[in-house]
Amino acid sequence: MASMIGSKVERKEDKKFLTGKGRYTADINLHNQLHAVFIRSPHARAKIKAIDTSKAKKAAGVVDVLTGKDMQDDKIGGLIAGWKIVSKDGTDMKCPAHPPLATDSVNYVGDHIALVVAETLQEAKDAADLVKVDYKVLKAVASTAEAMNSDVIHEGIEKNLCFDWELGDKVKTDEAFASADKVVEMDILNNRLVPNAMEPRASIGDYNPSSEELTLYTTSQNPHLSRLVMSAFNAVHPEHKFRVVAPDVGGGFGSKIYPYSEDVIMAWAAKRLQRPVKWVCERTESFLSDCHGRDHITNCSVALNNDGTVTGLKVDTIANLGGYASLFATVTPTYLYGPLVLGLYNIPTAYCNVKAVYTNTAPVDAYRGAGRPEATYLIERIMDKAAKELGMDRAEFRKKNFIRQFPHQQCLVHNIDSGDYDAHFDKALNLADYSGFEKRKAESAAKGKLRGIGFSTYIEACGIAPSAAVMSLGAGVGLWESAEIRFNPTGNISVFTGTHSHGQSHDTTFAQIVADKLGVPMENIELVHGDTDKGPFGMGTYGSRSLAVGGTAIAKACDKIVEKGKAVAANMLEAKADEIEFKDGEFIVPNTNKKKTIGEIAFACYLPGTYGEIKSPLPEGMEPGLKETAFYDPVNFSFPAGSHICEVEVDPTTGETKVDTYTCVDDFGNLINPMIVEGQIHGGLAQGIGQALYENAYYDETGQLVTASYMDYCMPRADNFPEFRIDYTCTPATSNPLGVKGCGEAGAIASPPAVMNAVVDAIGTEVTMPATAEKVWKALKEKSKSARKAA
Amino acid sequence: MVKITLKVNENKVEKEVADNTLLVSFIRENLNLTGTHVGCDTSQCGSCVVHVNGKSVKSCTMLAADANGADVTTIEGLEKEGKLHPVQESFKKHHGLQCGYCTPGMVMSSIDLLKTHKNPSDEEIRKGLEGNICRCTGYQNIVASVKGAIGKV
Numbered sequence: 003m004a005s006m007i008g009s010k011v012e013r014k015e016d017k018k019f020l021t022g023k024g025r026y027t028a029d030i031n032l033h034n035q036l037h038a039v040f041i042r043s044p045h046a047r048a049k050i051k052a053i054d055t056s057k058a059k060k061a062a063g064v065v066d067v068l069t070g071k072d073m074q075d076d077k078i079g080g081l082i083a084g085w086k087i088v089s090k091d092g093t094d095m096k097c098p099a100h101p102p103l104a105t106d107s108v109n110y111v112g113d114h115i116a117l118v119v120a121e122t123l124q125e126a127k128d129a130a131d132l133v134k135v136d137y138k139v140l141k142a143v144a145s146t147a148e149a150m151n152s153d154v155i156h157e158g159i160e161k162n163l164c165f166d167w168e169l170g171d172k173v174k175t176d177e178a179f180a181s182a183d184k185v186v187e188m189d190i191l192n193n194r195l196v197p198n199a200m201e202p203r204a205s206i207g208d209y210n211p212s213s214e215e216l217t218l219y220t221t222s223q224n225p226h227l228s229r230l231v232m233s234a235f236n237a238v239h240p241e242h243k244f245r246v247v248a249p250d251v252g253g254g255f256g257s258k259i260y261p262y263s264e265d266v267i268m269a270w271a272a273k274r275l276q277r278p279v280k281w282v283c284e285r286t287e288s289f290l291s292d293c294h295g296r297d298h299i300t301n302c303s304v305a306l307n308n309d310g311t312v313t314g315l316k317v318d319t320i321a322n323l324g325g326y327a328s329l330f331a332t333v334t335p336t337y338l339y340g341p342l343v344l345g346l347y348n349i350p351t352a353y354c355n356v357k358a359v360y361t362n363t364a365p366v367d368a369y370r371g372a373g374r375p376e377a378t379y380l381i382e383r384i385m386d387k388a389a390k391e392l393g394m395d396r397a398e399f400r401k402k403n404f405i406r407q408f409p410h411q412q413c414l415v416h417n418i419d420s421g422d423y424d425a426h427f428d429k430a431l432n433l434a435d436y437s438g439f440e441k442r443k444a445e446s447a448a449k450g451k452l453r454g455i456g457f458s459t460y461i462e463a464c465g466i467a468p469s470a471a472v473m474s475l476g477a478g479v480g481l482w483e484s485a486e487i488r489f490n491p492t493g494n495i496s497v498f499t500g501t502h503s504h505g506q507s508h509d510t511t512f513a514q515i516v517a518d519k520l521g522v523p524m525e526n527i528e529l530v531h532g533d534t535d536k537g538p539f540g541m542g543t544y545g546s547r548s549l550a551v552g553g554t555a556i557a558k559a560c561d562k563i564v565e566k567g568k569a570v571a572a573n574m575l576e577a578k579a580d581e582i583e584f585k586d587g588e589f590i591v592p593n594t595n596k597k598k599t600i601g602e603i604a605f606a607c608y609l610p611g612t613y614g615e616i617k618s619p620l621p622e623g624m625e626p627g628l629k630e631t632a633f634y635d636p637v638n639f640s641f642p643a644g645s646h647i648c649e650v651e652v653d654p655t656t657g658e659t660k661v662d663t664y665t666c667v668d669d670f671g672n673l674i675n676p677m678i679v680e681g682q683i684h685g686g687l688a689q690g691i692g693q694a695l696y697e698n699a700y701y702d703e704t705g706q707l708v709t710a711s712y713m714d715y716c717m718p719r720a721d722n723f724p725e726f727r728i729d730y731t732c733t734p735a736t737s738n739p740l741g742v743k744g745c746g747e748a749g750a751i752a753s754p755p756a757v758m759n760a761v762v763d764a765i766g767t768e769v770t771m772p773a774t775a776e777k778v779w780k781a782l783k784e785k786s787k788s789a790r791k792a793a
Numbered sequence: 794m795v796k797i798t799l800k801v802n803e804n805k806v807e808k809e810v811a812d813n814t815l816l817v818s819f820i821r822e823n824l825n826l827t828g829t830h831v832g833c834d835t836s837q838c839g840s841c842v843v844h845v846n847g848k849s850v851k852s853c854t855m856l857a858a859d860a861n862g863a864d865v866t867t868i869e870g871l872e873k874e875g876k877l878h879p880v881q882e883s884f885k886k887h888h889g890l891q892c893g894y895c896t897p898g899m900v901m902s903s904i905d906l907l908k909t910h911k912n913p914s915d916e917e918i919r920k921g922l923e924g925n926i927c928r929c930t931g932y933q934n935i936v937a938s939v940k941g942a943i944g945k946v
Contacts, residue, residue, distance in 0.1 A: 012885055019893025020881040020900065022828015022868035029827035200832045200840060200894040200928050252830075252894025253928050285833040505892030505929045681888045684931030712837035712926070720932040721919040749931070 006514040006524065010677035014524065015509040024250045027204040027219050032278040035206070036065055038271065039126040040264070040281070041116040041133045042290065043108035046142035046362035046705020047155065050106055050115070050135060058118055058132040063125030067133060068117045068271060070103035078102065078270050079236045081263060083327035086476040087165045087336050090355070095165040098156035098360070100326040102236070102263035102270075108137075109155060109325030110364050111707055112290025114263050119271060119279055142362040142705030146299050146322040149359035155325070156360060164323055164332065164358040169340040170414055175305075175353040178314030182305035186388040190380045193771045194297035194322070194699040195692075196715060197369045199504075201252020202283040203292065205265050207272025215243050218269045221258050222248040222532075223502050224542025227479070228261040229534050231329070236266045239273065248532040251504035255689070256368035257292050258504070259544045260329035264291075289710040294699055295369020297322040298335065298376050302343075304384055310394050310402045315352040317343050317380065323358050324365035330544075331367045332358065337475050338373030338463070338545075341415035345381035346423050346461045346643050347403040351413050362705040368544060370689055370750040371462075378460045382755035386457070386762070396457055396759075397431060404459075408733075416463055418641045420733040426667040427459060430645040433727055434665040442649070452652040453662070454764025457645070458756035464744035465550030465640035465737065481547070482635035484538040485555035487516065487563050489628035491608035493601030494526040500540005501552035502532050505685075506746060507678045508548060512556055514674055515740070519560035520600055521587020538631055546642070546744030549674065554738045555634035562630035567603045573621040574598055574606060604628045638737040642744055644668035648756040652764045657779025659695055659761055665727040666752065671735040671743035679745045680728055686749020687726055692718040693750075694757035698772050716772075797861040801826070802870030810857045816850075817841040819857035820867055828868040828897045832926070839925030842898035843867045849905035851924070868897035871904075879945035880904050880938070889938030891929035899925050903939045907946040913939070 018024050055067035081100040088094055103114050116133055120126035143152040143162060150161040179185055199221075206219040216239040222228050225246040233241040251258060264281055271279045283291070298321050305314035321335035340354040389399035404423040411417045431437075439455050446453035466472070469480030486498040497516055501508060513527040530536050540552070564584050571589030572579040575596045583590045590597040598606075607628040610620040620626060646666040652659050666683065673679050696716040700708045709715040734741030754771060761773045767785040769777050798807045801824060808823055820826045820843065829852060832840035841852045844866040871878040880903050883889070890896040899922070906913065906921040913921065918939045919932070927935060 013888065015893070016885040016890060017877070019890055019896050020868075020877065020884055021872050022826065022897050024828070024893045024896075026827075026830070026894065028831070029821075198928055200838065200892065200926065201830070202832070250893065253892040255928070285835070285838075507891070677888050681891055681930060681934055684933045685891065685929045686931075688931035689928070711835045712833050713835050717837075717926050717928075719919075719926065720922040720936065721916075723919075723932060725915070725936075726931070726933055 006517040007674050009514065009675065011510055011514055011524065011675055013507050013510045014513060015507065026201055026250045026252055027206060027221050028282045030206055030219050030249070032206060032208055035278040035280050036119050036121065036275065037123040037126045038268065038279050038281040039118045039130045040114055041118065041130055041135065043111060043113040043115055045108060045137055045139050046111050046144060047140045048108050048137040049140065050104060050108065051138055052136040053116060054134040055116060058129040061125065061129035061132055063121040064129045065119045065121065066275060068103070068119065070101050070105035073101065073103050073270065074105065076270065076274065077237060078266065081326065082231065082235045082329065083332050084329045084478045085333035087167050087332045088476070089165045090168040095332055096159045097164065097327040098159060102266045110362050111705060112287070112364060113325065117267055117271060119275060144362055144701045144703055144705040146297055146320055146359065146361060149322070149361050150357065155362060159360065162360040164327055164360060166357050167336050168353065168355045170353040171351055172353045174351045175314045175316055178351050179305045179316065182313055183308040184306045184392065185303055186306065186384060186391050187301070187303040188384045188387055190300040190302060190383055191770045192296045192298040192300070192376045192379055193693060195295045195369055195697050196289055196699050197255040197257035197292060197295060198717060199253030199255055199257060202285055202288045203258065203262065203264065204282040205268035206278060206280040207268035208278040209273040209276055211276055215245060216269055216273055217245045217247060218265060219247045219249060220265050221251050222246065223251065223254040223258045223504060223544060224260065225502065225532055225534050226500060226539050227542055228265060231261050232266055232269060238266055238269045245535045248502055251502070254504045255370045256295065256372055256544060259368060259542065285712065286710050289715065290364060290707055293328050293365045293367035294324065295366060296376060297366050300380050302380050302384055304388050306388055306392060310392055310399050312347055312349050312403050315343060315349050317354040319356045321356055321358045322361055322363065322366055324361060324363045326365050328365040328367040331365060333477070334368050334373045339377050341412065342374050342377035342461065342463060343381055344412055344414060345378065346405055346421070346459050348405045349413065363701050370686065371747040372545065374462045374747065375690065375751045375754060378458065378751050379755050382458045383758065386759045397436065400457060400459055401427060416639060418461065419638060419736040421641060421643050421669060422731060422733050423459065423643060425731040426643065426669050427645040429729060429731060430647050430665055430667040433667065433729055434647040434663065436647070446651050452654055452764040454650050454760040454762065456648045456756045456759030456763055458752045458759065459645045460752045461641050461643040462546065462747060462751055463639040464546035464642055465636050466545030466547045467636065468638055469635050479541070480635065481541050482633055483551040483555045484540045484631065484633045485552065485559045486538055486629065486631045487559040489563065489604040491605055493604050495520070495522055496528050496530055497556060498530045498537030499552050499556060500537060500542065501548040502543045506543060506548060511549060511674045511678060512553060515553055515556055516560060519557060520563060522600065546746040549742050550640045550735065550738050550744050551634060551636055553740055553742065555632045557740055558632035558634055559630045562632060563628060566628065566630065567600060569621050569624065570603050570606055571598045573619055636737055640671065640735045640737055640743040642668065642670050642748055644748060644752060646752040646756040648760040650757065650760040650764055652761065652778060654782055657775040657782065659773055659778060661691060661724055661757065663724055663727065667729045667731060668745070668748055669731045669733055670745040671732060672741040673730070674742065682745045683728055683749045684726060686747060687753050688718050688723060690750040690753030691723065691757055694754045694771050694773060696722065696772050795858045797858060799860050799862060800864045802866055812858060814857040815853055816855040816857050816860050817852035820852060826867050826869050830894055830897060832895065837926065838895070839898040839902060840895050842901040842925065844901060844905065849902050868900060880907065880942045883941035884938040887934050887937040887941050889930065889934045895925060895927045899927060899935060904946055906939065907942060912943055
């Protein structure tokens, strides 16, 4: 049998999606179902003086109008921040109460005030207009930069500061700067983004009064964790009678990792009203209430020797958390960010300080890359600036500082197991024809266009995560993964994973692993995920973890199946278990013609007796059945890395930037399905180039989200991109037996600095993301004005 | 309320709908054809594209009442006798979809594009799909899928 691992296998999941048979949460309708609409705050910051629901409650079709008071009466708990960060003065981070429905104050436009539940959606919408909320409007804190000098949003949280965290050796880093030949400093803005999965969030609560079971259908990347949080912290329902189902989910990109207020509320409302309650988010509502991403303001500097060696790095960041601390909001700008600011460079000392602030904006949490794009952006931008100030070639300068010995203990957190950074950088330079750039630049100039080239190299810490490591750093849970291989008596296999696929193609990739490990055809393998009632507890999908952690758990469960199969085969073939070899789905006694297929063994395991001519003896004392579970806790993070090169052409008359070519060479370790990996790169690149050139979530000074629809928030379209050139190098990960590193976030991590370095190279002056035509045009005007003044 | 008669995926449909019912709501809620998706509320994303009298239409921009007498095809109507439409087949072959949410609209738009452009260039394909947003694929494999179906529609 040909190896499935490494093959471009077409996807098992495609047919249902292509024929309209995908089943997303909004597609589900339950008998006797009610429809819910939220009353949301139109103000960024206000006290709630009174909520009058009396008229709405009397409106046609309305079953109830629920408020925060009702939730308090039912003792429903608030939302939590799941990762404790300790400030540099030793105090714990400060998180405000976060009730699912506000009780006395609202803290961003879109904050939840009340829920109208009616027989039809139209009746719920009509009645929502009748709910009267009396606000005392307060001055909003909308600016990340000004948050610490503004009014205090949450009583007792001075300077709106959640934490003031540090990483690294400040004294040693100050010394490196004091003895440096040159210091280069830079202000960096990482623009705020809206994840914008194409499927808006949705939730349906369904309570069964007879069995007392509560089911929540929801758009989640992580149904087990959602159930755990809603049971343990929100006290909605006991975990053993609570089922969370995440059916087909239309993209997540981080924004669907954790339970939202709406999930808690639908589960609670269904139980309280004893009828199914359905809520489907509209797009503008989703802009207002989904967690956003990024939003950092950073000042950073590098210490340099004249020969081009980087001797130290300092990073000072303000990270915006929004109105409350969301579940993974506190780890994103700290441990997912700080350790990665070193990039793939051998920098002997660094110091990173992050102040996380509350503002009257939507909560900010993980978005594709989560912390690593922000880190990569700053190091790659300042490396470019440093090279230019040293008068060195930007490619040579990078190469001079690459890590070359592995394993490499960084001066911050990570021990990088493997990599070959010269290999992917050189390959990318070649593929992008770096040596021909000057010629292309001259050709552009002849057309009146400005051409620039930008480099970006990166590492990520993926395969999240070794539990011992992350729990010592403040994680409230371990981040292992589970798998169960259930051989059915007829020889086909159900594979249960605690990860969740919402575009990542697990049905195919994981089946390829099982097909290879057990020698069973792909069509006889079914992946089951997204239902807490079916598989073992798992930790979901994010942080490019599913394959490295979840895939490894599957591989380990397969190993256990083979182990048991050998014992059974030995008994059936009258051989010793340690003699038996397993290959391509057959248990063989070497040098004989004695063998049993894995299907025969599975059948035997379920029929441990003699029935007519069928004789299926199990070894004495062995339990019948063929089902194995494995929990895998990785020994280390995995460290994908790569080199991306972007060339842009800017039209100085309009400021419009065209991405002319984009080249990437990534090292993801071993690839299971290169076709799927390529798709992941493409998607990440589009989001990263989107951040660099188009996307921006903009709040005005009153805290109104100005970009709250696709009319105002520029989503990248097909005609914004060239055809990406993609290649790979491979140093297998040593931290997992599959040798895989993860590929889901790389494109979004690497591309913003590649594009921006190219834009700045083209126009010869700084511009912040997104480098829209207007901003680039203005930057060019400003540049020529200053040049004229200087002359 | 208004009574409408139309053909949907070659089946005759007669229903009474509220005057303000959008075609997309009619398809999803009244006919339970949930393959047509809603991804926005400003007619930007294209997740709801269907064919009305053979032409692609964002079904969130049209009233069900206006589809009276029309011949509507949704994503569910493309497969014939268990065989995928060539464009569906090409999306599968070229990994032109990931989460699948934009896919029905993307496939319906691609078919119309290939009907109106017999041999489109990459640029024409990219421009032609400008009304459909995908957040997963970065569009590259969607373009490859459309190219792969040239001459088959």
